[in-house]
Amino acid sequence: MASRIDRNQPIIVCGGGGFIGGHLVADFLKQGYKNVVSVDKKPLDGWYQVHRGVTNLGGPKGDLMNLDVCRKVMKGRAGAKVYQLAADMGGMGFIETHKAECMLSVMINTQMLMAAKEVGVDRFFYASSACVYNADKQRNANVTALKEEDAYPAMPEDGYGWEKLFSERMCRHFREDFGTQARVARFHNVYGPFGTWEGGREKAPAAICRKVMNAKHTGKLEIEIWGDGSQTRSFMYITDCVKGIQAITNHDTFVEPINLGSSELVSINQLVSIAEDIAGVKLARKYKLDAPKGVAGRNSDNTLIQKVFGWEPDTRLADGMAKTYEWIEGEYLAKYGSGKKFVEFNYHDKGHDSKGHGKNGTAKKPAKSKPAGKKPAGKKKSKSR
Numbered sequence: 001m002a003s004r005i006d007r008n009q010p011i012i013v014c015g016g017g018g019f020i021g022g023h024l025v026a027d028f029l030k031q032g033y034k035n036v037v038s039v040d041k042k043p044l045d046g047w048y049q050v051h052r053g054v055t056n057l058g059g060p061k062g063d064l065m066n067l068d069v070c071r072k073v074m075k076g077r078a079g080a081k082v083y084q085l086a087a088d089m090g091g092m093g094f095i096e097t098h099k100a101e102c103m104l105s106v107m108i109n110t111q112m113l114m115a116a117k118e119v120g121v122d123r124f125f126y127a128s129s130a131c132v133y134n135a136d137k138q139r140n141a142n143v144t145a146l147k148e149e150d151a152y153p154a155m156p157e158d159g160y161g162w163e164k165l166f167s168e169r170m171c172r173h174f175r176e177d178f179g180t181q182a183r184v185a186r187f188h189n190v191y192g193p194f195g196t197w198e199g200g201r202e203k204a205p206a207a208i209c210r211k212v213m214n215a216k217h218t219g220k221l222e223i224e225i226w227g228d229g230s231q232t233r234s235f236m237y238i239t240d241c242v243k244g245i246q247a248i249t250n251h252d253t254f255v256e257p258i259n260l261g262s263s264e265l266v267s268i269n270q271l272v273s274i275a276e277d278i279a280g281v282k283l284a285r286k287y288k289l290d291a292p293k294g295v296a297g298r299n300s301d302n303t304l305i306q307k308v309f310g311w312e313p314d315t316r317l318a319d320g321m322a323k324t325y326e327w328i329e330g331e332y333l334a335k336y337g338s339g340k341k342f343v344e345f346n347y348h349d350k351g352h353d354s355k356g357h358g359k360n361g362t363a364k365k366p367a368k369s370k371p372a373g374k375k376p377a378g379k380k381k382s383k384s385r
């Protein structure tokens with residue numbers, strides 16, 4: 001059972017200047033939604049995608065750490081669908097070194113829930129994470145895929161995972177106590193074009209693409225891999241994520257947190273091989289054993305999403321990585337040319353990445369407005385970071 005489709009219904013995407021939010025906005029425009037609001041604390045020139053035909057609230061007008069801003073965003077938008085993706089987050093290099101900043105995202109979640117409750121919304125979607133799962137279930141690279149019940153007893157990822165688990169509970173209690181129709185998905189590592197690929201917040205798929213292309217373009221045919229490369233993950237392509245978010249949000253009766261992730265388990269070494277094949281290079285591998293590693297193994301058990309939705313994310317990793325590599329290469333070449341100027345980010349250097357900017361220059365050059373539903377730009381057109 002899915003809620004009625006009304007293309008005049010207000011759609012509010014919090015974190016719309018970010019990776020997943022930007023794609024979600026694009027998808028609503030493609031479907032013909034007329035009343036879409038995209039909110040992000042970054043000024044518009046820092047957004048990955050800025051879409052025409054949308055109310056774009058960036059900078060201080062989009063800073064959801066401020067309750068007044070949350071209320072202004074919701075004002076006059078009773079009956080909206082709210083997609084809460086705004087968070088201060090990143091890959092392992094960021095979340096292991098910025099625990100307090102990750103936990104402060106609780107303010108965004110709390111205040112957006114309060115503002116949504118005050119006006120009355122149709123749905124409140126919350127983007128949780130596989131980082132909520134109990135660490136004891138992820139101690140082996142040959143991991144048993146995580147089922148939804150494996151979040152308890154609670155022993156999530158320190159900092160970021162605790163915040164996500166707490167905010168999941170808050171969604172539940174707002175639903176039970178106040179009737180706010182909250183829905184929660186636990187994303188497993190999402191990748192694709194128009195996401196962070198440098199600066200310290202990037203996750204493994206984008207980082208590995210960048211490192212491989214940097215080796216290729218500089219001719220220094222080696223790669224530094226964090227950990228020993230045997231750690232395993234599953235990676236979900238962005239289009240699958242966007243589809244899943246909407247299915248979960250629109251469901252009338254299924255309200256519990258649910259996995260949204262691929263079940264194609266790979267080691268980080270295999271991920272590197274995929275990127276090497278795309279680039280047509282073979283690199284000498286150096287392993288940095290003291291780098292942030294996170295859990296030894298993590299995979300998504302998709303039994304529940306298959307049962308309830310008759311579907312699961314299914315883009316093959318090699319296909320999604322080829323599209324991701326192509327987009328990042330366009331960005332990389334536009335910014336660094338031959339790649340000789342590129343300096344790898346040091347994840348211990350907190351001063352640099354708290355704004356998502358790396359050593360390679362602070363000015364992100366974002367894409368100008370892209371028409372709704374336009375495919376991610378290729379090498380020449382895209383200017384986003």
Ligand code: NAD
Nearest residue numbers: 015017018019020041063064065086087127129187189190
């Ligand atoms: P992202 O960093 O690209 O996007 C998040 C956006 O939130 C950023 O643009 C940021 O500027 C914005 N933001 C931060 N603080 C804000 C504030 N105070 N007010 C308004 N906007 C603010 O990240 P993403 O990959 O698009 O992730 C979206 C959501 O999905 C996040 O909640 C994240 O925790 C969750 N998630 C993502 C992944 C993944 O692999 N990408 C995995 C699990 C969960």
Ligand code: GDC
Nearest residue numbers: 090091092129130188189202203204207225226292293294
């Ligand atoms: O950063 P991430 O993709 O996050 O890292 C996956 C694995 O890849 C880690 O073991 C990491 O050490 C390894 N790795 C090897 N080299 C590199 O250059 C690199 N950069 C990065 N980033 N990793 C490298 C993520 C969280 C997210 C989110 C998802 C949910 O954890 O960071 O915020 O919530 O999980 O699934 P990962 O998968 O550990």
